[in-house]
Amino acid sequence: xxPGIAYAALAYTLWGLFPLYFTRLQHVAASEVLVHRxxxxxxxxxxxxxxxxxxxWLPDVLRRPRVLGAFAASALLLSCNWLTYIWAVTNGHVxxxxxxxxxxxxxxxxxxxxxxxxxxxxxxxxxxxxxxLGVLWLTVQTGQVPWIAxxxxxxxxxxxxxxxxxVLGALEGLALETLLLAPPALVLLVLWWGRGPASFPAPDLAxxxxxxxxxxxxxxxxxxFAAGARRIPMTTLGLLQYIGPSIQxxxxxxxxxxxxxxxxxxxxxxxxxALLLYSADGWRVARRAAA
Numbered sequence: 001x002x003p004g005i006a007y008a009a010l011a012y013t014l015w016g017l018f019p020l021y022f023t024r025l026q027h028v029a030a031s032e033v034l035v036h037r038x039x040x041x042x043x044x045x046x047x048x049x050x051x052x053x054x055x056x057w058l059p060d061v062l063r064r065p066r067v068l069g070a071f072a073a074s075a076l077l078l079s080c081n082w083l084t085y086i087w088a089v090t091n092g093h094v095x096x097x098x099x100x101x102x103x104x105x106x107x108x109x110x111x112x113x114x115x116x117x118x119x120x121x122x123x124x125x126x127x128x129x130x131x132x133l134g135v136l137w138l139t140v141q142t143g144q145v146p147w148i149a150x151x152x153x154x155x156x157x158x159x160x161x162x163x164x165x166x167v168l169g170a171l172e173g174l175a176l177e178t179l180l181l182a183p184p185a186l187v188l189l190v191l192w193w194g195r196g197p198a199s200f201p202a203p204d205l206a207x208x209x210x211x212x213x214x215x216x217x218x219x220x221x222x223x224x225f226a227a228g229a230r231r232i233p234m235t236t237l238g239l240l241q242y243i244g245p246s247i248q249x250x251x252x253x254x255x256x257x258x259x260x261x262x263x264x265x266x267x268x269x270x271x272x273x274a275l276l277l278y279s280a281d282g283w284r285v286a287r288r289a290a291a
Contacts, residue, residue: 004231016247040215042178094252100152107157123281134270170226
């Protein structure tokens, strides 16, 4: 297997397995897990930057308010995505989380049209229409908008858009985002220090280790993804991205036993059909370009 495919596939596999990790922290409030994710991610990436002696980008970025503003926006989107995902997984909504990441590629198409003025192909419009039908079906059948999936898809899609035009790489970008989020996170961490049995430092070693581990857990898949994305075509990367939500879907249905009746299945089928159409179109265009 080519290294680029291996790196990207491993990144998406790790993202897909995230529910196994975060369910270990069900007894900790999602907001508190988010704070730990910010603080320990920053500590981990700063250690990596120190090890690799990669600080030359920081003084220049700190003198550019527009760059700082763009990364402040991406940091807020990332924290919104993290908080929603943590809450969903720790409250028995793994299937809704997987749905959000199934929808994300189609949100990217819509954002490309509205923000970057890209021109989607006919098959991409058809895929968007099918996915919209799937969301509407789920809304009608459940009596409520699938807000978890939509927030995850919208926040990660918008985050991806900002990072697409960003001037920093994956490691430096994550370092700056967590650096911007760190001051309020550190204040909250101090305020919550020893507040209760689920707070840090917790009485049991396991909870403390799970909380400390969210730093490398966050950074490692991102760095693997960046390494893979540089080595393989975007079409291949687009197909590999379904590994993550597929694993989450399997975990939600067969491990966590979340309800998945016929009406909900119909909504997922519409969205899977949209993704199949979207992927087939991308593959066809890539093959034509290579010919």
